[in-house]
Amino acid sequence: MVILPIFPVEVVIGTQLHAALTLRTLNGNYYSSCDAFSTSVRWKVSSESRSFKFMNTTDLLATDIFRHVDNSKPQYGHPCAWTSLFAFGVGRAVLHASLSIESVPYFQSLDQISTLKAVSSIAAYYPLIAYQAGNGDQFGGYWVDLSKIDATFQDLDGKGLDELYLVPGSMMDVLLLGGPERWDQKVEFIETIDVLGEQNLSVVQLHETSSGRRLYKVVCQTFGKFKLLFSRGNLVGDDHPKPAIANLELAVICGFPSSIVMIVNEPASKLDVIEAATNADRNPARLRVSPISVSNGCTIRISAVSIHATGRAFANSSSLCLRWELSGCGELAFWNDTNSVKQFDGAKWERFLVLKNASGLCIVRVAVIGFSEEVNSHRYEEASSLLEVAALTDAMPLQLVASLRVLPEFALIAFYPEAEVNLSITGGTCFLDAYINDTQVAGIVQPPESTECSHFTVGARGLGMALVIVRDSGLSPPASASALVPSLD
Secondary structure, three states: OEEEOOOOOOOEEOEEEEEEEEOOOOOEEOOOHHHHHHOOOEEEEOOOOEEEEEEEOHHHHHHHHHHHHHHHHHOOOOOOEEEEEEEEOOOEEEEEEEEEEHHHHOOOOOOOOOOEEEEEEEEEEEOOEEEEEEOOOOOOOOOOOOOHOOOOHHHHHHOOOEEEEEEEEEEEEEEEEEOOOOOOOOOOOOEEEEEOOHHHHHHEEEEEOOOOOEEEEEOOOOOOOEEEEEEEEOOOOOEOOOOOOHHHHEEEEEEEOOOEEEEEOOOOOOOOOHHHHHHEEOOOOOOOOOEEEEEEOOEEEEEEEEEEOOOEEEOOOOOEEEEEEEOOOOOOOOOOOOOOOOHHHHHOOOOEEEEEOOOOOEEEEEEEEOOOOOOOHHHHHHHHHHHHOOEEEEEEEEEOOOOOEEEEOOEEEOOOOOOEEEEEEEEEOOOEEEEOOOOOOOOEEOOOOOOOOOOEEEEEEEEEEEEEEEEEOOOOOOOOEEEEEEEEE
């Protein structure tokens, strides 16, 4: 009894794996028909990962299998039995089929054979995905969690990269995850990459990570839209009758941004932050209509990100040069670098602004002023004309305010009915919320209001220690301040 080599023995997770078997004589001839024994065949799958489970073999399933075996009938005849498994986990398994001779009267004359058996190795694999393995956070792109480079497929939620936007002259690393693993040394394993379209996109394989994953560097050399076709899998070989190749298409757009946006006082240029900044209201001069309020006396991060006409953020824009400007900031803020502005501007898409201990309005503006030498000379004229038309710039008014504080920071309440204490709020904005960690001890009698946000009242409710917390959602990022309020006899 043999399992027919007519179905793949590897499938992607979440799909079905079919198997069919037939009987063969001692001289190697296949039975032309033996489906009368189908109910006597017992199927079993063994796997440490428990990656497969059997599906109900209905008439519909049998019809689906027979549709695939029609071409093999001249060689193998009609299958004796068949089954289908669902791949719900990743890993290798062994499929067992057995036919008890005692259950088939026609075979009881066979000497010294009680059971016919057949086995086949099977496997399930994750779909092939691409993951961005470089951070564009400091280069006019978006933030990527690089800690996930060595993460499992489940940690990535199966979310891969489908499009990659790069400014010509810039580059990005791409990591391949998933796809079939090498079957064995007797089966040829392939891992290839092809560039579809003009050959002005450079793709270099860097190295293999410790977990066996392939890392590639994609380099945009000129304007255009390209497709990268990644293929990974096993060809035909012993115990591997059908090729199992996973393919992935990655679109690479080498283009020019239609706008740039400024990210202010955020630890990283995450995609949701970029989207919010892109949708903010601006006047015709690209100045944000609403200022961002920030606490003074600290250093804040300011970065710029390129946005494509489709609304997607670029992964890397480092081949473009910038000019940074401060307006009305002489007594309020200064850049923390010691280099001259002329030397510094073109090299950085991320800067840090030192805020003095003063309050007032300061405007930060950034503009694209040209290209670095990395842009091909024969494309420079085309790129420069695009730059003149686009006038890429963004400006942000910063409202510097004093740091948020609650005074006094320690306020004792002698517990008795209607005992209260008034607390003052200094600094921050008037977008305030106040709450108490233990409402059995104290409660907010009069909360801070937008019209009168400089103070609020706390009343005693019981004995104990309460922490009063005021959160200012008008600051970027939101800030909190607190005061300790004990209620004692």
